[in-house]
Amino acid sequence: MKFTVDQIATILQGTVNGDGSQLISGFDKIEEGKSGSISFLSNPKYESYLYETKATAVIVSKDLTLKQAVNTTLILVEDPYVAFTILLQKYQEMTAERETGISTHAIIESGVSVGNDIFVGRFACIDSHSSIGNATSIYNHVSIGKNVHIGDNCIIYPGVIIYKDTIIGNNVVIHANAVIGSDGFGHAPQADGTYKAIPQLGNVVIEDNVSIGANTTIDRATMGSTFIRNGVKLDNLVQIAHNVDVGANTAIAAQTGISGSTKIGENCLIAGQVGIAGHLTIAPKTIITGRAGVTKSIKQAGQVVGGYPAVNNTEYLKRSALIRRLPELFDQIKNIK
Amino acid sequence: MKFTVDQIATILQGTVNGDGSQLISGFDKIEEGKSGSISFLSNPKYESYLYETKATAVIVSKDLTLKQAVNTTLILVEDPYVAFTILLQKYQEMTAERETGISTHAIIESGVSVGNDIFVGRFACIDSHSSIGNATSIYNHVSIGKNVHIGDNCIIYPGVIIYKDTIIGNNVVIHANAVIGSDGFGHAPQADGTYKAIPQLGNVVIEDNVSIGANTTIDRATMGSTFIRNGVKLDNLVQIAHNVDVGANTAIAAQTGISGSTKIGENCLIAGQVGIAGHLTIAPKTIITGRAGVTKSIKQAGQVVGGYPAVNNTEYLKRSALIRRLPELFDQIKNIK
Amino acid sequence: MKFTVDQIATILQGTVNGDGSQLISGFDKIEEGKSGSISFLSNPKYESYLYETKATAVIVSKDLTLKQAVNTTLILVEDPYVAFTILLQKYQEMTAERETGISTHAIIESGVSVGNDIFVGRFACIDSHSSIGNATSIYNHVSIGKNVHIGDNCIIYPGVIIYKDTIIGNNVVIHANAVIGSDGFGHAPQADGTYKAIPQLGNVVIEDNVSIGANTTIDRATMGSTFIRNGVKLDNLVQIAHNVDVGANTAIAAQTGISGSTKIGENCLIAGQVGIAGHLTIAPKTIITGRAGVTKSIKQAGQVVGGYPAVNNTEYLKRSALIRRLPELFDQIKNIK
Incomplete structure (x- = not known):
């Protein structure tokens, strides 16, 4: 599929600076x-590449002041990153070929309700009393337990395991080998040092527009539900324990773990390798920096927190700076003495 | 299934305070x-809910002094949490429907020995020279290698991969997509900067009553065995490296990693996101707090350790407190000067 | 298979001290x-076992000075660990039985090109426009997307999911349930607090001689490729984000995560549970110690770094030592005042 630079500029409502008749194919x-x-320049630290790139066209900010001549055609827009993203989305929409149909090698138990235009891949299994909405794709080797309800336009990638009683909304994407609804880690210690498993009788509820990364695990609730709310984005290898509630539009990066019964507010941003202890409440719009360990509830919305135990990030950075100055401090003390 | 409050109180050897004839269904x-x-109150920080709950009955401590009137029927017991756990277990026992039989879509190689009342799900594969004990359930898409021996009453959830030569005892539960017996991470550096794989010729031995979380990985030993002893509980996304030995009744929370050849004592409690270096020995009954990094053997049993590098937790908390007081210290020095 | 101690010594070019006619079977x-x-002694901290071992023979350094009499036959070599590794490799070569053939329960789409002597296990799926090289083994339940190219002598263990467009070289080993080519974590924030997924149109390229651990995840690039270069070794549960480039012969231990677009040099050694931020460059031969968090590019090759934020390891150790001495410091200040 090929477009001219002019055609692309029209889509992006941008202005062409250079030869707009050239063809773009990637x-x-x-x-x-x-x-x-075609490429884009958003992060100023990549600006030097603009003057040497072999790309036929580059999307740049309309406010960019060139430092030297360029050999490429420019498309000037308000926000180059947003514009480029729109372009990628247009391209994906135009090139996507969605398969439909149910593989003869899939096993769908009798009584399962399936919508229109669904795709079910080979060796996928859907257990009884479950339902699959319209235009949902279930790829190879997916295992869906009993009484699972999945909405419309979902994509369940290969190898995903969904335990019984899970409820999934519309437009949900779950990447390969993620596990939804495994037992919460609940074991009651006995007098003789052994443990007795506490039955995990609840389920997992995933609302609309959620995205879940590869090999991520979300445990079912002991009672009630573990909730992943509207628009939540989870990266790979994330752990969500039983009875956690992740608020709408919260994004959580890879390898972060949320302990049992913690409630995370809406629109939080949680970086990678973060740990959050159990039974806490995290206020909306909290930003938790990479590798932070949160041990107490965060009550005031909109804070940035970091460190372990996590504190307000300004305070954390101050402390880190003071730790770096410890040698100096020890020297001063020595001098004073 | 419905019971009266009185019937439940009888099961729990508790005393009813209120209308015992009401029906409980969840x-x-x-x-x-x-x-x-029915609900329970164990953690005092939830007490306020007791006075507003819409639950028909609540299990509470016989020592609880009510601060105001309640609208719910109480069941007074010694330990409400234990009592509630017993109730959940009774419920689970009464409602559990275990499937039996071998799916026509499963592939069991000739010569595999299988016990009575087993369940084998669709597209599960069991390789030659293996054996499965009585009343064990192997779910969909499980792959069991050659010469694997699994005991009685085990549950192997969908997508679990068990490599050849693994030995698994009785009453073992392994959650979805866990991997048991993959090669240990052993690569011998060569003079030219490349690596040569060190053959991993050992196996994994999992004793009785072990529970293993979703997407957890346990590597086979280089020689001999990686051991997961009686009653061990592993959460999701845990990494157990080659030749590790996890002592009986030790519980390990999510995303913790144990490096090669480390030997962990019995009845340890290891929190989430902990890392333990290789070739160490951890004394029995050690408690390792969340995100700690253990770099040295722990010789004295029953300690609580934390921080990185991990030290006795009291010492760790003291240091953390002093770090918080660093700004004050820097000020004092300035004043002294 | 049995060999005499003398035969083994000949293979290892070592000298026998004791009865060389004895038979070794494990x-x-x-x-x-x-x-x-047969066993080996390399790490001096295990020397005491040499005098009590029941092994028939032990491989030791030719420079070892015995502290007391031994009951075992010794084979004296230059480097006992290397010699033992060679022995394990010889044993593995001699005993390995590679299966070949394509299971009647595998599904290979028409038009897939397959080499000689391949093995394809049960319920494995290979999608259209893909190719598999000579002597490559694809185990049970592997799912290979469209337009995937895999070279010669590869081993793809059960449950591995390989998304479309992935390119894999020769002699690559991928352990069970690893996921290659899932979408990068790219979501553009919208004005209303929701996110819009940024299409991930690139792929993953894995070069020759790479080894990938169980449940590890490698995301496809947004554009271009995520690269895992020649000879890279990844342990279990490692996260490689979109557009990362891992340099040749770099080894990365379990549970480490590399954020998007970071470029790691050749021959680096990255320990377990490390986190590396996005858009960084790590110089060749960098050693990153366990649990370190790297927040800035590392420009000078061959450094050892540790801590969070990671700094030169000598500096890190100094700081850690000073933190341990904080109580003393606070006391001194009190005295001075």
Whole structure:
């Protein structure tokens, strides 16, 4: 599929600076730009590549002041990153080929209700009393337990395991080998040092527009539900324990773990390798920096927190700076003495 | 299934305070209590919910002094948490429907020995020279290698991969997509900077009553065995490296990693996101707090350790407190000067 | 398979000290040595076991000075660990039985090109426009998307999911339930607090001689490729984000995560539970110690770094030592005042 630079500029409501008749057939990062491809410049630290890129066209900010001549055609827009993202989305919409139909190698138990235009891949299994909405894709080797309800336009990638009683909304994407609804980690200690498993009788509820990464695990509730609310985005290898409630539009990066019964507010941003203790409440719009360990509830919305135990990030950075100055401090004390 | 409050009180050897003839048909957390459900109050910080819950009955401590009137029927017991756990277990025993039989879509190699009342799900594969004990359930898409021996009453959830030569005892539960017996991470550096894989010729031995979480990985030993002893409980996304030995009744929370050849004592409690270096020995009954990094053997049993590098937790908390006081210290020095 | 101690010594170019005619039929760790087995002593902290081991033979350094009499036959070599590794490799080569053939329960789409002597296990799926090289093994329940190219002599263990467009070289080993090519975590924030997924149109390229651990996840690039270069070794539960480039012969231990677009040099050694932020460059031969958090590019090759934020390890250790001395410091200030 090919477009001219002019056609692309029209889609993006941008202005062309250079030869708008050239053909674009692909995308590249600016440092890897090839003839026939389009790129973008958003982060100023990549600006030097603009003057050497081999990309046919580059989307740049309309406010950019060139420091030297460029060999590429420019498309000037308000926000180059947003514009490029729109372009990628348009491209994906135009090129996506969705398979439909149910593989003869899939096993769907009798009584399962399935919508229109669904796709079910090979060796996928859907157990009894479950339902699958319209235009949902279930890929190879997916295992869906009893009484699971999945909405419309979902994509369940290969190898995903969904335990019984799970409820999934519309437009949900779950990447390969994620596990939804396994037992919460609940074991009651006995007098002789052994443990007795506490039955995990609840379920997992995933609302609309949620995205879940590869090999992520979400445990079912002991009672009630573990909730992943509207628009939540979870990266790979994230752990969500039983009875956790992740608020709408919260994004959580890879390898972060949320302990049992913790309630995370809406629109939080949680970086990678963060740990959050159990039974806490995290206020909306909290930003938790990478590798932080949160041990207490965060009550005031909109804070940035970091460190372990996590505190307000300004305080954390101050402390880190003071730790770096410890040698100096020890020297001063020595001098004073 | 419905029971009266009186019937439940009899099971729990508790005393009813209120209308014992009411019917109970479900469980709820006290803050989410609904008419017809039973709840419990154990953690005092939830006491306020007792006075507003809509649950028909609540299990409370016989020593609880009410601060105001309640609208719910109380069952007074010694330990409400234990009592509630017993109730959940009774309920689970009474409602559990175990499937039996071998799916026509499963593949069991000739010569595999299988016990009575086993269940084998669709597209499960069991390789030659293996054996499965009585009343064990192997769910969909499980892959069991050659010469694997699994005992009685085990539950192997969908997508679990068990490599050759693994030995698994009785009453073992393994959650979805866990991997048992993959190669240990052993690569011998060569003079030219490349690596040569060190053959991993050992196996994994999992004793009785072990529970293993979703997407957890346990590597086979280089020689000999990686051991997961009696009653061990592993949460999700835990990493157990080659030749590790996890002592009986030790519980390990999510995303913790144990490096190669480390030997962990019995009845240890290891919190989430902990890391333990290789070739160490951890004394029995050690408690390792969340996100700690253990770099040295722990010789004295029964300690609580925390921080990185991990030290006795009292010492760790003292240091953390002093770090918080660093700004004050820097000020004092300035004043002295 | 049995060999005499003399035969083994010949293979290892070592010298026998004791009865070379004895038969060896297995391997053991020195502390678990049994009659008929061979062991090795490399780490001096295990030397005491040499004098009590029941192993028939032990490979030791030709420079070892015995502190007391031994009951076992010794094979004296230059480097006992290397020699033992060679022995394990010889044993593995001689005993390995590679299965070949394509299971009648596998599904290979028409038009897939397959080499000679391949093995494809049960319920494995290979999608259209893909190719598999000679002598490659694809185990049970593997799902390979469209347009995936896999080279010669690869081993893809059960449950591995490989998304479309992935390219894999020769001699690559991928352990069970790893996920290759899932979408990068890219979501553009919208004005109303929701996110819009940024299409991930790139792929993953895995070069030759790479080893990938169980449940590890490698995301496809937004544009271009995520690269895992020649000879890279990844342990279990590692996260490689979109557009990362891991340099040749770099080894990364379990549960480490590399954020998007970071470029790691050749021959780096990255320990377990490390986190590396996005858009960084790590110089070749960098050693990153366990649990370190790298927040800035590392420009000078060959450094050892540790801590969070990671700094030169000598500096990190100094700081840690000073933190341990904080109580003393607070006391001194009190005295001075």
